[in-house]
Amino acid sequence: xxxxxxxxxxxxxxxxxxxxxxxxxxxxxxxxxxxxxxxxxxxxxxxxxxxxxxxxxxxxxxxxxxxxxxxxxxxxxxxxxxxxxxxxxxxxxxxxxxxxxxxxxxxxxxxxxxxxxxxxxxxxxxxxxxxxxxxxxxxxxxxxxxxxxxxxxxxxxxxxxxxxxxxxxxxxxxxxxxxxxxxxxxxxxxxxxxxxxxxxxxxxxxxxxxxxxxxxxxxxxxxxxxxxxxxxxxxxxxxxxxxxxxxxxxxxxxxxxxxxxxxxxxxxxxxxxxxxxxxxxxxxxxxxxxxxxxxxxxxxxxxxxxxxxxxxxxxxxxxxxxxxxxxxxxxxxxxxxxxxxxxxxxxxxxxxxxxxxxxxxxxxxxxxxxxxxxxxxxxxxxxxxxxxxxxxxxxxxxxxxxxxxxxxxxxxxxxxxxxxxxxxxxxxxxxxxxxxxxxxx
Numbered sequence: 337x338x339x340x341x342x343x344x345x346x347x348x349x350x351x352x353x354x355x356x357x358x359x360x361x362x363x364x365x366x367x368x369x370x371x372x373x374x375x376x377x378x379x380x381x382x383x384x385x386x387x388x389x390x391x392x393x394x395x396x397x398x399x400x401x402x403x404x405x406x407x408x409x410x411x412x413x414x415x416x417x418x419x420x421x422x423x424x425x426x427x428x429x430x431x432x433x434x435x436x437x438x439x440x441x442x443x444x445x446x447x448x449x450x451x452x453x454x455x456x457x458x459x460x461x462x463x464x465x466x467x468x469x470x471x472x473x474x475x476x477x478x479x480x481x482x483x484x485x486x487x488x489x490x491x492x493x494x495x496x497x498x499x500x501x502x503x504x505x506x507x508x509x510x511x512x513x514x515x516x517x518x519x520x521x522x523x524x525x526x527x528x529x530x531x532x533x534x535x536x537x538x539x540x541x542x543x544x545x546x547x548x549x550x551x552x553x554x555x556x557x558x559x560x561x562x563x564x565x566x567x568x569x570x571x572x573x574x575x576x577x578x579x580x581x582x583x584x585x586x587x588x589x590x591x592x593x594x595x596x597x598x599x600x601x602x603x604x605x606x607x608x609x610x611x612x613x614x615x616x617x618x619x620x621x622x623x624x625x626x627x628x629x630x631x632x633x634x635x636x637x638x639x640x641x642x643x644x645x646x647x648x649x650x651x652x653x654x655x656x657x658x659x660x661x662x663x664x665x666x667x668x669x670x671x672x673x674x675x676x677x678x679x680x681x682x683x684x685x686x687x688x689x690x691x692x693x694x695x696x697x698x699x700x701x702x703x704x705x706x707x708x709x710x711x712x713x714x715x716x717x718x719x720x721x722x723x724x725x726x727x728x729x730x731x732x733x734x735x736x737x738x739x740x741x742x743x744x745x746x747x748x749x750x751x752x753x754x755x756x757x758x759x760x761x762x763x764x765x766x767x768x769x770x771x772x773x774x775x776x777x
Contacts, residue, residue, distance in 0.1 A: 471552070512773055614676055614692050
């Protein structure tokens, strides 16, 4: 199986992103992003076991990754990872779904194909660690039923050691976000085992093909750098599917622009003069970074509503800073003309200059950055920075709906555009460049 596993489809299939990426298929479904929360199922409070299968304490900072084992699986450097519904077993909904059990009966389930269990056993005998990676945005009775179904599946293959990780919230663990892989890597490292990605692979049905409900499985394989196969390619040895579409924001499509436009005018005026600088742009688009890099060391006061709590307090803080002879940066989103007018009027009254720094990045880029800094910072960067919570999706759609692009007619002496340019280590860029999406925002 070691040779047939790697021959089931070309390993290069998952290593290359197409350029024709558009808005996220998952986001287009119009569902709202769930709030972060502690593990919310009553079914696993005591964890518990069924036959050879056992649920353990949920994983992750918010306990939103369910973790179970069948028998006592060892940690091998070779990992054979599989999605669950539509890959190992038939889905509960949609095309090819199993018939729902009658009330009071055990949950129904069927193998995706008859050869699935024998293939898993063969992989295990060849030294692969069998791991199931599943998204399950369910709770309450539905989650209890699903957990019971997993136990029944394990009972059908009682001699097969395997692990299952299941994301039950829309956070860093939900595919294509790489959180479940990070948890798996940690588990293996605690046993002294480094996973050999070149010898490992992932099989999933959400592959971006015509008729697929999503492309999250293929994106997840890209994120964690594993060879990817569809169930048809892997189990049925069908030809590799080269026609697929990865919808959503892709950083490789960002234009290469200078940080500032126009690039020839200074960020800090020469000679120095007292001024108000008004930032305009989405959350997560780099405003605070620009303040720290260019203005903090030059004595500019930072006026920020997240810190002060309200617009009236920001307005009062601007007036106070200017009366003390300081220049200041209004580091808010400042989405419309009326919001910005409060600060321009202060500048006019005090006869000082007002400049605007317009951060040009799109909502998709800003949301991507939001996910990166809340959920996907590399450990080295996360260790030296304060933990950031995810800014709600509504903050981005609200800005987009009410945004008015700044013009000189508002009273600015200059409008300087600030374009997004990623700056960081190679490790940081690798994490930032992943498919960072949570479907159903």
